[in-house]
Amino acid sequence: MIELTHVNKRFKSKVVLDDINLKIADGKITAIVGPNGAGKSTIIGLISGYFRPTSGDIDHGTVSVMPDADNLYAEMTGKAFLKYMCKIKKADYKDAVHIADVLEISNDLNKKISTYSFGMKKKISFVQAYVGDFDTYIFDEPTSGVDVPSAKVMLGLVMQLAKQGKGVLLTSHNMTELETNSDYLYILRNGKIDQSGTMQDLEADSLAQNHYVFTTDDAANLVTFLTQVPQVEIVSKTDGQVVIALSDELPISDLIMKILEQHLSLTGFWQDHQHLADIAFSDK
Amino acid sequence: MWQIFKKDFLDAFKTKKNIFVYIVFLGLAYVIAKNKTVFVVNPDPSQLPLFGSVDVMLFIFGLLIAGALFGGIVSGEVDRQTIRFIVPYVSRVKIYVAKFLAIFVYLILLSIVSIGFVLIYRQTFKLPWLDITMLFVTFLYVAALLMLISSLFNQEKLSVFTAAIVGIVLPILALINMLQPNNIINFILKLTPFGYLEPANWGSIASVLALSVAFTVLGGLIFSRKEV
Numbered sequence: 348m349i350e351l352t353h354v355n356k357r358f359k360s361k362v363v364l365d366d367i368n369l370k371i372a373d374g375k376i377t378a379i380v381g382p383n384g385a386g387k388s389t390i391i392g393l394i395s396g397y398f399r400p401t402s403g404d405i406d407h408g409t410v411s412v413m414p415d416a417d418n419l420y421a422e423m424t425g426k427a428f429l430k431y432m433c434k435i436k437k438a439d440y441k442d443a444v445h446i447a448d449v450l451e452i453s454n455d456l457n458k459k460i461s462t463y464s465f466g467m468k469k470k471i472s473f474v475q476a477y478v479g480d481f482d483t484y485i486f487d488e489p490t491s492g493v494d495v496p497s498a499k500v501m502l503g504l505v506m507q508l509a510k511q512g513k514g515v516l517l518t519s520h521n522m523t524e525l526e527t528n529s530d531y532l533y534i535l536r537n538g539k540i541d542q543s544g545t546m547q548d549l550e551a552d553s554l555a556q557n558h559y560v561f562t563t564d565d566a567a568n569l570v571t572f573l574t575q576v577p578q579v580e581i582v583s584k585t586d587g588q589v590v591i592a593l594s595d596e597l598p599i600s601d602l603i604m605k606i607l608e609q610h611l612s613l614t615g616f617w618q619d620h621q622h623l624a625d626i627a628f629s630d631k
Numbered sequence: 632m633w634q635i636f637k638k639d640f641l642d643a644f645k646t647k648k649n650i651f652v653y654i655v656f657l658g659l660a661y662v663i664a665k666n667k668t669v670f671v672v673n674p675d676p677s678q679l680p681l682f683g684s685v686d687v688m689l690f691i692f693g694l695l696i697a698g699a700l701f702g703g704i705v706s707g708e709v710d711r712q713t714i715r716f717i718v719p720y721v722s723r724v725k726i727y728v729a730k731f732l733a734i735f736v737y738l739i740l741l742s743i744v745s746i747g748f749v750l751i752y753r754q755t756f757k758l759p760w761l762d763i764t765m766l767f768v769t770f771l772y773v774a775a776l777l778m779l780i781s782s783l784f785n786q787e788k789l790s791v792f793t794a795a796i797v798g799i800v801l802p803i804l805a806l807i808n809m810l811q812p813n814n815i816i817n818f819i820l821k822l823t824p825f826g827y828l829e830p831a832n833w834g835s836i837a838s839v840l841a842l843s844v845a846f847t848v849l850g851g852l853i854f855s856r857k858e859v
Contacts, residue, residue, distance in 0.1 A: 395719045398858045412719045418712035434634045435720050475716070 348373050348514055349394055349410070349483050354403030356389055356538075363389050365538045367403070371483055376505065376515045378525045381535035387518045390535075391487055394516075408482030411436065413475075413489060416468035425456035425463070425471050438479035446474045446504070450497050465492040473501055483514035491520060502528055557593040558582060558619035565612040572609055576602065590619060632721060635729035636736075643700045643737055652696055652741065659688060660745040664752035686766050689742050690824065691802045693773045696741070698794025701734045701777055703787035705854060710787045714859050723855040727778065731847065734774040742766060765831035769824040771843040779850035782857060801825055 349371040356364040364386045371377045379387045392398045393405055395412045420428055429443040447453040450470045460468065473489050486505060490498035502524065509515050509530070519525050525532065526546055534542040534549070542549055563569045566589055573579045573589065578597035582590040593599060599618075606613050643649055689696075708714035717726060750756055777794055784790040805825035808816045820826035822842060827835035 395715065397715055397718060399856070410719050412715070414715040415712065418715055420713050420716075421711075431634060431638060432716065435717055 349405070349407040349516070351390070351393070352404045352406070354390075354393065354405060355401045356386075356393060356398065357401045363538050364393075364400075367538075367540060369533055369540065369543075371514045371516045372531070373482070373514045374509055374512045375530040376509050376517055376528055378517045378519070378529035378532045379535055380518070380522070380525060380532055381541075385535040386538045387535055388487065389538075391485055391516070391518070394485065410483050410485060411476050411479055411481040412485045413472050413487055415487065416465065416472040416492075419460045419468055419472060421461035422459060424459055425452065428460060428471065429456065429475060432475040433478060436475075436479035436481075442478045443474050446477055447471070449500055449504075450474065466494060466497070469493050470497060470501075477504060477508075481513070483516065484508055485516045487518050488520060489517070490524060498524075557595065559591050559593060559599060560617055560619050561589045561591070561606075561613060562587055562615040563589065563612045564614060569606070569611050569613070572606065572611055576605070578602075632725040632729045635717060635721065635726060636732050639701075639704055639730055639733035640736060643733070646700065648699050652700070653744070656688070656741060656745040657748060660748040661752070664749040686742065686746060686762060689738070689745070690766055690769055692798070693738055693770060694776065694801065695795060695798030697734050697738060697773050697777050698780075698791060698798045700737065701730075702781060702791030702794040704730045704734065705778065705781035706784045706790040707781075707787035709785050709857070709859050712859070718859060724851065727782075727851050727854050730781075731774050731778050734777055735770055738770040738773060739767065742770075759831075761831040761833075761836075765824075765827075765836050765839070768836050768839045768843065772824055772839050772846070775843045775846035775850060779846050779853065782850050782854040 349369075351367050351369040354364055354367040354369075355362070367386075367390065369379075369390070379390060381387055389398065391412070393400055394407060394410060395414075420431075423431065425447070429447070430440055432438070433440040433443055444453060444456075447456060447470070450473070452467055452470045452474075455463065455467060460471065463471070469489065469492050473486065476484060476486060484505075486501075489501050489505070493501065498521075505515055505517065506528065517525065517529065529546070531545060532543065532549060533540050561569065564587070566584055566586055569589055570581060570584050573581060573591060576597070578594035579602070580592040580594075582592050584590070593602065603613070603616065703710070705714075714726075721729075750758075776797070780794050780797070781790045784793065801820075801823055802825065804816050805820055805828065807813070808820055808825075809828075817826070824839045824842075827838055
């Protein structure tokens with residue numbers, strides 16, 4: 348397990364992390380989500396030992412990290428690099444070869460890393476992070492730039508680690524990936540943890556709880572009516588669809604009744620479930 | 632730790648600079664070996680080991696050679712961020728020691744090969760052990776100073792340049808001080824092996840060793856706190 352308690356980080360005068368409290372539990376996949384510059388890489392850097400916190404405590408066991416793939420040893424061959432890393436991490440090179448095989452880069456291991464495409468560099472960086480016996484594994488955007496089949500394989504391997512009882516920290520710009528694979532999420536904004544919880548917790552907390560989508564043949568009249576209802580806020584409208592935010596004061600069933608009493612066109616409605624991208628990157 | 636040492640040590644041999652260094656020193660060793668008026672090692676401890684010896688050349692140019700080959704040993708990895716692959720698994724102390732040893736062992740090997748060449752050529756195996764000890768302690772100093780310089784900077788080019796400048800300036804200052812003694816230059820040189828150019832003795836060896844330890848500790852502290 349990794350635990351950050353009241354961690355602050357400043358680079359010169361700039362506050363990059365502000366009172367971060369975060370846990371990466373064993374046997375779970377924890378994700379950190381946030382826009383560029385939110386502080387995700389800084390958190391990874393603190394856990395990995397690249398940086399020291401300005402204040403606060405970081406408690407962790409052994410950690411295996413997948414750093415940025417652009418920072419590989421370019422003059423080494425893939426094979427030499429994996430052998431080097433396996434010896435440093437006291438891992439079995441055969442395991443690295445097996446993962447490389449699964450990710451379909453074993454045929455390229457005799458080539459210099461400088462000749463690798465970005466996706467290949469990502470894969471080899473993933474391989475070196477995956478091997479060895481550690482308490483927690485950190486994967487920083489493992490699937491970006493990687494072909495879809497290999498991305499699925501990588502995520503499958505990551506899930507295996509969690510099933511083995513290891514802690515996993517994942518960052519990604521692929522929100523769908525994080526939504527479906529993470530057990531717990533932290534949403535980071537401007538160096539602070541804005542929200543945290545399971546995907547269900549985040550959905551329940553988000554504005555989308557009371558967002559509804561109405562489909563209609565007469566959007567103009569429906570919008571005119573809805574703007575007169577104090578508990579309704581129009582979120583968006585198109586020719587055939589209106590999205591509203593509904594206050595807790597008015598149950599949806601009551602609103603539907605009011606619409607039907609006005610004989611307004613309503614061909615369908617449903618509650619709008621916000622996706623992680625909406626929650627993480629919404630304007631606040 | 633040994634993997635880091637092995638990688639940095641062997642990487643030095645893969646460079647063109649290394650080939651150049653060995654050609655120069657083996658060439659020098661050959662010239663010295665053939666020329667009987669010039670001694671590769673000085674059997675007479677009362678003579679200053681200043682000119683015409685392979686060990687003297689290593690003494691004078693050790694920092695320049697090491698700087699050219701190992702100037703980026705820390706700063707290069709920080710600059711390219713390759714060090715991020717090893718920091719999570721190996722302590723800062725072990726990384727530092729491994730890189731220090733890579734420089735030191737390289738210089739030891741270069742001296743063994745070039746001095747050994749002359750000894751074998753001349754069929755003489757009498758060695759001035761005090762001079763040799765002073766030379767090896769000087770290599771410790773070179774490794775310590777180079778590690779300190781490389782840890783101070785985040786850009787490889789800057790640390791290699793600084794090491795090269797120091798490697799060129801120190802012998803020049805030593806020469807100037809010999810020709811025209813100067814208190815300020817003398818003070819600066821006392822922080823380097825060039826301040827102990829009298830015939831090697833245990834006092835001068837201890838002084839250079841103490842300087843090596845001081846620079847190692849300072850460099851180690853800087854590296855241990857460095858954000859990479």
